[in-house]
Amino acid sequence: MRPVTHFLSNESWSGSSTRTSDIYNPATGAVSGQVTLASKEDVDQVIATAAAALPSWAATPPAKRATVMFEFRDLLKKHIDELAELLSAEHGKTLPDAKGEIARGIEVVEFACGIPQVLKGEYSEAVSSGVDSFSVRQPVGVVAGITPFNFPAMVPLWMYPVAIACGNTFVLKPSERDPSVVMRVAELFAEAGLPKGVFNVVNGDKEAVDALLDNPRVDAVSFVGSTAIGQYIYSRGTSNGKRVQALCGAKNHLVVMPDADMNQVTDALIGSAYGSAGERCMAISVAVPVGEETADRLVKALEPRIRALKVAPYTDPESELGPVISKASYDRIHDYIDQGLEKGASLVVDGRNISLQGYEDGYFVGGCLFDNVTTDMSIYTDEIFGPVLSVVRAQSYEEAVDMINTHEYGNGTAIYTQDGDAARDFWARAQIGMVGINVPIPVPVAYHSFGGWKRSLFGDHHIHGMEGVRFYTRLKTMTMRWPSGIRTGAEFHFTGGKDA
Numbered sequence: 225m226r227p228v229t230h231f232l233s234n235e236s237w238s239g240s241s242t243r244t245s246d247i248y249n250p251a252t253g254a255v256s257g258q259v260t261l262a263s264k265e266d267v268d269q270v271i272a273t274a275a276a277a278l279p280s281w282a283a284t285p286p287a288k289r290a291t292v293m294f295e296f297r298d299l300l301k302k303h304i305d306e307l308a309e310l311l312s313a314e315h316g317k318t319l320p321d322a323k324g325e326i327a328r329g330i331e332v333v334e335f336a337c338g339i340p341q342v343l344k345g346e347y348s349e350a351v352s353s354g355v356d357s358f359s360v361r362q363p364v365g366v367v368a369g370i371t372p373f374n375f376p377a378m379v380p381l382w383m384y385p386v387a388i389a390c391g392n393t394f395v396l397k398p399s400e401r402d403p404s405v406v407m408r409v410a411e412l413f414a415e416a417g418l419p420k421g422v423f424n425v426v427n428g429d430k431e432a433v434d435a436l437l438d439n440p441r442v443d444a445v446s447f448v449g450s451t452a453i454g455q456y457i458y459s460r461g462t463s464n465g466k467r468v469q470a471l472c473g474a475k476n477h478l479v480v481m482p483d484a485d486m487n488q489v490t491d492a493l494i495g496s497a498y499g500s501a502g503e504r505c506m507a508i509s510v511a512v513p514v515g516e517e518t519a520d521r522l523v524k525a526l527e528p529r530i531r532a533l534k535v536a537p538y539t540d541p542e543s544e545l546g547p548v549i550s551k552a553s554y555d556r557i558h559d560y561i562d563q564g565l566e567k568g569a570s571l572v573v574d575g576r577n578i579s580l581q582g583y584e585d586g587y588f589v590g591g592c593l594f595d596n597v598t599t600d601m602s603i604y605t606d607e608i609f610g611p612v613l614s615v616v617r618a619q620s621y622e623e624a625v626d627m628i629n630t631h632e633y634g635n636g637t638a639i640y641t642q643d644g645d646a647a648r649d650f651w652a653r654a655q656i657g658m659v660g661i662n663v664p665i666p667v668p669v670a671y672h673s674f675g676g677w678k679r680s681l682f683g684d685h686h687i688h689g690m691e692g693v694r695f696y697t698r699l700k701t702m703t704m705r706w707p708s709g710i711r712t713g714a715e716f717h718f719t720g721g722k723d724a
Contacts, residue, residue, distance in 0.1 A: 226247075226256065226257035226258075226404070227257065227258055227259075227260070228247065228257055228258070228259040228260065228403050228404055228407060228427060229259075229260045229427070230260065230262060230266070230270065230424075230425055230426050230427055231407055231410040231411075231423075231424055231425035232269075232270055232273055232421075232424050232425075232426075233273055233420040233421050233424070234414035234418070234420045234421075235414075236407075238260065239260060239262055239263070239266035239269075239426075240263060240265060240266055241260060241261055241262055241263040241265075241266055243260070243261040243263070244258045244259060244260055244261060245258065245259050245261055245400045245429065246258055247259055247314055247400075247401065247402070247403070247404075248314075248401075248550065249313060249314070249316075250314075250315070250316035250546075250547040250548065250549055250550065250586060250587045251316055251537035251538070251539075251546065251547050251583055251586045251587075251588075252537075252583055252585060252586055253551065253585035253586055253587065254585070256313065256314065257314075257404070259400050259403050259427050260427055261400065261427065261428045261429050261431070261432065262426045262427060262428035262431070262432045262435075263431065264431060264432075264434075264435040266426065266428075266432075267395075267426055267428065267431075267432050267435035267436060267439070268435060268439060270395055270424050270426045271366060271368075271395055271436070271439050271441050271442060272441065273421045273424060274366045274393040274394065274395050274421055274422070274424055274441075275365075275366050275393070275441045276421060277393050277419060277420065277421030277422050278363070278365060278366060278392070278393045280419065281388075281391060281392075281393055281419060281422050282362070282363045282391040282392070284391070284419075286339050286340040286343050286389070286391075287340050289339060289388070289389050289391065290336075290337050290338070290339050290340055290389065291417070292416050292417045292418050293333055293336045293337045293339070293385060293389055293416075294337050295415075295416035295417055296333055296385070296412065296413050296416035296418070297330060297333045297334055297337060299412040299415060299416055300326065300329070300330050300333065300409070300412060301330060303408075303412060304323055304326050304327070304330075305323075306408070307322075307326050307377060307405055307408060307409065308322035308323045308326060309322075310404045310405040310408055311325065311326070311376060311377055311402070311405040312538035312546075313404075313538070314376070314401070314402035314403075314404055314405070315373065315374070315376060315401075315402045315549060316501070316537070316538060316546040316547040316548065316549060316587070317500050317501065317503075317538065317546050318538050318543045318544065318545075318546050319538050319541075321499060321500050321546075322377075322538070325375055325377055325378040326377050326378065326381075328378050328381075328667070328670075329377050329378040329380075329381030329382065330381070331669065331670035332381050332382050332385050332386065332670045332688050333381060333385045334670065335385075335386070335670040335671050335688065335689065336385040336386050336388075336389035337389075339386075339389035339390065339693075342690065342693050343360075343361055343390065343693070343697075345358060345359050345360040345361065346358060346359050347359075351703070352705075354705050354706075354708060355703060355704070355705045356703075356704055356705075357701065357702065357703045357704070358701070358702055358704075359699060359700065359701040359702070360699075360700050360702075361390070361693070361694075361697035361698065361699055361700070362391070362697060362698055362700055363390055363391035363392045363696070363697060363698075364390075364392055364443045364444045364467060364695075364696055364697060364698055365392060365393075365441075365442075365443030365444065366392065366393050366394075366395065366441055366442050366443055366444075367383075367384075367387045367392045367393070367394050367395070367442070367443065367444045367445070367446065367696060368394075368395045368396075368397065368436040368437075368442050368444070368445045368446070369383040369384055369387075369394060369395070369396045369397065369445075369446045369447075370397045370433055370436065370445065370446070370447045370448075370449070370457065371383070371396065371397070371398050371399060371447075371448055371449075372399055372448050372449045372450075373399035373401040373402050373503075373549050374500065374503040374504055374505075374549070374609075375448075375504065376398060376399060376402045376403070376405050376406060377405045377406070377409060379448045380396055380398060380406055380409075381409075382448075382674065382687050382688045382692075383396075383446045383687065383688075383692075384396060384423060386688055386692040386693060386696055387444075387446075387692075387696040388418070388422060388423060390693060390696045390697050391697075392444075392696055393421060393422045393423070393424075394422065394423050394424065395424050395425075395426060395436065395442070396410075396423070396424070396425045396426070397425075397426055397427070397428060397432050397433060397436060398425065398427065400427055400428065400429060401549055401550065402549070403425075403427050406425055407425060410423060410424075410425050433457070434460070437457060437460045437461045437464060437466070438460075438464060440464070440465075442466060443466060443467065444466055444467040444468070444469075444695065444696065445457065445461045445466055445467070445468045445469075445470075446468075446469050446687065446695070447468070447469070447470040447471065448470075448471045448472075448505075448687075449470075449471075449472065450472060450473050450607075451472035451473035451607075451633075451679050451680070453472075454470035454471070454472035454473075454682055455470070455472070455679075455682060457470050457682075458470045458682035458683060467683075467695065468682070468683050469675075469681075469682075469683035469684075469685050469686075469687065469695055470681065470682040470683055471505070471674070471675055471676065471680070471681055471686075471687060472505075472676070472679060472680050472681065472682065473505065473607045473633055473635070473679070473680060474505045474506065474507075474607060474633050474635030474636060474676065474680050475509060475510060475604075475605070475606070475607055475631055475632075475633045475635075476506060476507060476508050476509060476510065476633075476635060476636045476637055476638075477508070477510040477511075477512050477624075477627065477628045477631075477637050477638075478492070478493065478496070478508045478510070478511050478512065478637070478638045478639070478640065478664060479512045479514065479618075479621075479624045479625075479628075479637070479638070479639040479640070479641075479650070480511060480512065480513040480514065480518055480522055480640050481514055481518070481621070481639065481640060481641035481642075481643065481646060482514060482515050482517070482518045483641055483642045483643055484518075484640035484641055484642065485640070485642070486521055486522065486525050487525075488640065488662070489522065489525075489640045490522075490525045490526055490529055492508075492638075492640065492663075492664035493508060493511060493526060493613065493664065494526075494529050494530070494533075495664065495665075496508040496638075496664035496665045497509065497511075497591075497611065497613040498530070498533060498544070498545055498591045498611045498613075501545060501546055501547065501548050501589070501610065501611050502608070502609065502610045502611040502612060503548060503549060503553075503609050503610065505607075505635055505636075505680075506635065506636050506658075506665045506666075506667055507609075507665075508613070508638065508664055508665070509607070509608060509612065509613060509614060510597075510604065510613075510614050510615075510616055511526075511613060511614070511615045511616070512615075512616050512617075512618050512624045512627060512628075513615065513617060513618065514618050514619075514620065514621055514623075514624055515618075515619070516617065516619075519595075519615060519617045522615065523572060523593070523595050523615060526572075526573075526593055526613075527572055527573055527593065530573045530575075530591040530592075530593050530613075531573055531591075533545045533590065533591045535575075535578055535580070535588055535590050535591075536580065537580075537583060537586065545588075545590065545591060545611060546588075547586045547587040547588045547589075548587045548588075548589055548610055548611075549587070550587060551587060553587065553609065553610065554587040554589060556608075556609075556610075557589050557608060557609075557610035557611075557612065558576060558589070560602060560603050560606070560608045560610075560612065561574075561576060561592060561603075561612065563601070563602045563603060564594050564597070564601060564602070564603040564614075567598075567600075567601045567602075567603075568596070568598075569594045569595070569596055569597045569598075569601060569603060569614070570594065570595040570596045571592065571593070571594055572593040572594065572595050573590075573591060573592055573593040574590075574592060575589050575590025575591050575592040575611060575612075576589065576590070576592075578590045589610055589611055590611065591611045591613075592610075592611060592612040592613070593613050593615070594612065594613070594614045594615060595615045595617075596615070596617070597614040597615060597616045598616070599616065599627060601614075604616060605631075605632075607633070621646065625650065625653055625654065628654055628655070628656065629653070629654065629655045631678075632678060632679045633676070633678060633679055633680045634655055634656045634657055634676050634677030634678035634679070634680050634681075635656065635657060635658065635676035635677075635680035635681075636656060636657070636658040636659070636660070636665065636666055636667075636676065637654050637656045637658075637659055637660070637666075638659070638660035638661070638662075638663060638664050638665075638666060639651075639659075639660070639661060639662075640662055641661075641662070647661045647662075655677055655678065656676065656677055657675050657676035657677045657680065657681065657686070658674065658675075658676065668689065670688055670689060671689050671690075672689045673685075673686035673687060673688055673689035673690060673691035673692060674686055674687050674688055674689075675687055675691065
């Protein structure tokens with residue numbers, strides 16, 4: 225059984241806590257390892273190490289920080305197969321999904337490689353007579369990251385490369401369900417030449433989270449996860465005087481206009497609703513066809529594609545849909561399906577009762593498709609976080625837009641149409657943080673920023689890109705005036721001997 229501890233000062237560290245949590249292989253339901261859960265004292269020691277490393281790293285020239293980032297990027301690319309294997313073994317997602325996740329994380333590292341450019345600051349000459357003004361962005365300090373199970377490599381990589389490139393030191397608290405890939409990435413970061421104490425990993429549960437939120441040496445906290453926990457972290461962190469960004473839950477709609485290419489729509493929904501077993505905050509979980517005829521065509525096109533999805537463990541190269549992360553998730557998803565049926569929704573494709581030979585105890589849920597869903601049903605209102613797609617029929621475009629704008633979440637949305645006027649009206653009016661036009665999962669590239677609106681985000685800043693730089697730095701503005709050496713009566717020539 226493989227033990228997982230912590231990472232402190234560029235090496236594994238056991239800490240003082242004897243508490244542990246089991247790590248499961250979701251394809252078999254068997255325990256594959258154990259992770260040590262940090263005590264408050266352990267967390268405080270890690271924070272103290274990060275704080276001690278801060279002055280030297282903050283004073284390191286941005287170009288030298290970027291050199292480390294370039295080395296780190298190259299090592300991630302070199303080891304991507306190894307990292308994907310570690311990730312899939314504990315999360316359950318297919319290897320192509322795992323490699324895609326790591327690749328998106330590497331894009332943020334590449335953005336961080338350009339940190340000298342984005343930290344240049346601004347200068348204004350002669351804001352008044354003989355007065356100049358300039359501004360710089362300086363590190364915020366020690367930053368903590370609290371990340372979810374569903375993207376154990378990518379989401380942390382959306383945080384700490386930008387924070388560290390900006391001159392901060394970082395303490396990461398990953399999900400205890402799949403921590404191994406983070407630990408291996410930490411080793412690669414150390415191999416890239418990162419000084420001791422700049423990047424540290426502490427594994428744990430709520431005790432570790434609270435210790436991070438309460439320790440006065442932590443200056444900022446980044447979080448990605450559920451809305452309930454995000455609101456708690458934002459409230460507790462800000463009450464302790466910390467800068468907090470909390471990216472939270474979602475219920476993402478894809479509007480299908482009557483003129484949409486149905487083949488493109490079907491391909492988009494298969495990937496966006498069932499990829500990574502639906503365990504992602506940008507998954508499309510609600511399809512909104514406009515008009516009954518559009519809805520009928522959509523359901524008819526989706527049904528055979530969903531039934532044909534290959535459900536299998538990641539070790540099967542043909543797998544399209546792996547297991548969900550845990551027995552608790554498996555049970556929760558089944559409960560939502562039961563609730564949908566009880567409320568009168570039509571279960572067109574039933575992904576329950578999946579049994580794979582040799583994997584009978586795995587947490588497999590096949591693709592599910594509900595039709596005739598209404599906006600008062602829990603399968604519509606709640607984030608299920610599983611391979612369940614609900615079709616909510618809208619009678620008009622206006623009804624579809626209103627449906628999106630009145631939902632409590634505002635993470636992502638998309639529209640499929642060939643009408644430029646409709647597309648423009650949609651992105652302009654949607655009260656959503658990220659919008660796709662004929663793009664099903666509108667996750668921004670690394671040099672733009674990721675984040676939602678409404679109850680999908682607590683805080684003022686989105687993650688990575690320039691919003692990430694702004695979150696991980698403080699603005700300082702200087703106004704300066706030097707006494708002029710040119711004044712009435714001043715002499716500017718040498719006096720003295722004949723040789724002067």
